[in-house]
Each structure stands twice: as C-alpha cells, then as structure tokens.
Amino acid sequence: MTARTRLLNLLFIPLTVLSLNACSESAQANSANADALQQAINSEARSERNKARDEFRHPAETLAFFGVEPTSTVVEISPGGGWYTEILAPYLKDKGLLYAAHFPANSSSEYYQRSRQAFIDRVANDAAFNAVVVTEFAPMGDSVIAPPASADMVLTFRNLHNWYMGGGEEAVKNAFTQFYNALKPGGVLGVVDHRLPESRSDEDMASSGYMKESFAVAMAEAAGFELVESSAINSNPKDTADHPRGVWTLPPTLRLGDEEREKYTAIGESDRFTLKFIKPKS
Template sequence: MKTTTLLSVVALLGLTASLCTVPRALAANEELEQAATHHVRTEQNKARDQYRNPVATLAFFDVTPHSSVVEISPGAGWYTEILAPLLAAHGNLYAAHFPADTTSEYGQRARANFVTKLASDPIYRKVQLTAFAPLAGVEVAPAGSADVVLTFRNLHNWYMAGGEEAMLHAFNNFYTALKPGGVLGVVEHRLPESRLDTNWTRSGYFPQSLAVKIAEQAGFVFEASSEINANPKDTADHPNGVWTLPPSLRVGDADPEIYKAIGESDRMTLKFRKPLAQ
C-alpha cells in the first residue's frame, strides 16, 4: 500500500508540474504576441512578419520576458522593436552593434542611426549597447550573463569577411557570453547542400552543415532545427544572390514581380545550447 501511495504521489506531482508548465508557456507566447504589436514597431517592419515569423522564432529559441538576451548586429533594429518591449519589465537586452570606433563609414552610420532609434522612445531605455565584430575576445555581453544569444542573417557576412576563422571567433564570443545551458539561436539564408560545389561563397546563402560544424567547434551542442522560416519557392540560385529577392530586389532589367512572387529567402533556423557541464 505504501509503495502504491508513493507512486501515486509522484505521478500527481509530475502531472501538476506539467500542468503548471503549460500556462507559463502560454503566458510567454501571449507576451511575445503583445511585443510584436507594440507601438514602436513600424508598419514597414510588421509587413515582413509573414517571412520572418518573429513570435514563433523567438519562442523556438526559448526567449521569455525574463530572459537576458544578446542581439548580434541588430542593424536598424527590426528585432529590437520586439525584444525591447518584451524584456523591458523583467529581462535584459544587449544590442551588440558595430564598435563605436569602427572605421567603416557604413558601420558608423548604422550605429549612429541605431543610437538615435534607442533615444526615440522610453521603451528602449534598458537596452545596453555593446559592440560586436567577428574577432577573438570581443565581449558582446558580460561573460556568463546571457540566457540567449540571437543572430539573424549574419553568418554569410562573417564568412565573406574572414572565412571559417572569423566565424569561429564569433561563435566563441557567443559561447563566453552565455550562461551554462544558454541558447544560441541562428537564422540564416540557407544554401541547399546540393549546391556546395557551386560558387556560393558571395551569394548571401550559407550551408547548414558548415554552420553546425563551426558551432560545435566552439563547444555548442546542436539541439534542434525548425522550418519556421523555410521558403520552398526559393532555389537559392539567383543572378544577384539572395539580394535578388525581397526586400532588396536587385533584379536589374528583370521583372521584379517574378521575385516578389518567390518572397524572402529560404532560411534555416538552428538552436544550439551551451552545455551545463563546463
């Protein structure tokens, strides 16, 4: 009788824990939905949700309102417009932009515009502006402070700048910033593995197998992939690479409607985790 009773109690506790997890997950998704409709989001950016799927993507990467998040190379702030409202009350957001001393005119301009954006609304007051470059020892956030590091459509840039070495520097820096058990979330234009023998390196597309290989070299464990951001219409074979497609539409004399019909690029969505045991 005592054994039966004990097993019943254990089963009940397990069921109770499961039932508690469901409301928490639903609450987090509701808050993601609310953040995606926050007033700071521009209509132009909202129009791209159909391709970038921010709510499902952030949920897949375990981002919650209580997370400490590092956004790598936030650009003009497309995801910042969602992450800042989401994390404003209980979380932290590090925006690792171009370094303040960058010699790139584009980088200087992009960082200055981002600083102006952060000053435009009180919702951004907690955003901590840091720096990123695919170099050794760059601190995108204090070591061991982040629950999640996010990078969206950046891998091809690092590869074009410095090959696998630059990418490994970047992944090592993310590993250092993350807490044990933390998540690295990667979204990138996906090169079909069947096209590895083509001249793909400056196309803007990147092979998933190489992304996984370099992340694992940095110490990450590849946990899962998702087709949230997949686009089967995209062949990854266009005259001007990924920039042929929306939103860039570098189509030359071609009919832009052809590429608008394809939509934005096919994207891999990869989830890596920093092991608990160090």
C-alpha cells in the same frame, strides 16, 4: 490489499497531484509567455513596414523555438536598424535583459557609424528601447558582447554570410567563440541564415549571401556548441538560391529593380535554416 500496498497508494496520490499541478503551472507559464510575445509583436513600437515582413520571418515561431522567455538575458548580434529589437526590447524590458551587440564605435566604416548612431538615438528616445544595453560586436574583434558566462541566449539573424564574405572561415570561428564565452553553461545559441543547397559548391558561399547549413553546424560545434534541433520555420521551397544578384535579388532588397520584379516578389524572402545550439553544462 496489504498494508504495504495501501501505503504505496497513499504516497502515489499526492505525488500524482504534485505532478499534475506542475504540468498545469508550466502550461500556464508557456501560455503567458506566448501572450506576452504576441503583444510585443503587435506593439506600436514596431513599424508597419517591419510588421509586413512577419510572414517571411515568423518571429513568434522563431523566438518560441529558441526558447526566449520574458526573464531571459539575451544578446542580439548586429541588430542593424532593430527589426528583431522592436520585438525583443518590449518583451524583455520588465523582467529580462537585452544586450544589442552593434557595430564597434571605432569602426572606420561610415555606414557602420551611421547605423550604430541611429540605433543609439533610438535607445535614448524610444520608450520601448530605453532598457536595451548597447555593446559591440565584430567577427574578428575582441569586444565584449556581454559579461562572460552571463547570457541565457545569443541570437543572430542573417549575419553568418556577412562574416564569411568579409573574413572567411576564421571570422565565423571567432564569432562563434565570442558567443560561447558570453553564454552561461546551458545557454542557447540561435542562428538563422540564408540556406545554400548542400549539393552546391562551397565556393558559392563566398558571394551569394547563402550559406550551407552543414557549414554553420560545423563552425558552431568547433567552438564547443552542441546542436539541439533544426527547424523548417523559415524555409521557403520556392527559393532556388540561384539568382543573378545572389540573395539580394529577392525581397526586400530586389537589387534588379523592376527587372522581373513580379517573379522575385512571388518567390518572397529567402529560404533559411533555423538552428538551435546549446553550450554544454560541463
């Protein structure tokens, strides 16, 4: 063995040790994050009614797929009553930051006003929510959902169809532009919505509550995002996306009431796409 070979071997050993240590530390961090996320999912801050829907919404797998960490700055779009907020708020409370981009305060909709006020009341009175920062979002508005280029992640769950039905392609484009502006370079946009089969007419997106995955990708890319990965986490092959009252025929809404209730309960909640985008660093 030459002197040069012995020297290279001596240099290789500490580099290997450093690499193994780094892998070990990363694995430990991932395990700790998973444990903290599960604790948030099991938290008493969550209602039993909401927990019962975990089998359809897969919060642990979904949030892990998007890469949410306890130190993340996250914007949750249109949190409504706070189904995902009940998980994100305690998970991010100590080391991260959660912006809840709720309905605008000046909305003319009584429903929006009631929903927003109920959420604000919970932020004021629920210890698990008291670190949440409430901002505003409207797909055609110009509200600041978070300071520009400040967020690690923007997450939207089952909202895309509402923007499209209310304002068409323009509303969706404007929404994605707002998300792009709020994210840091390298930040992640996570999108979940009800999936319309690609073979169906685009016109079916106007009233069914289902959206084509290809449409969501096209709108995000038009705003400057790059698709990183799609996941089948929230897929449901039992859902044909062809129901008398659209997606609301299925649980939890069950808009047909007792009519064929057993049939639609057996299908479960909708088939959904789960998409992860990134805002390019340059």
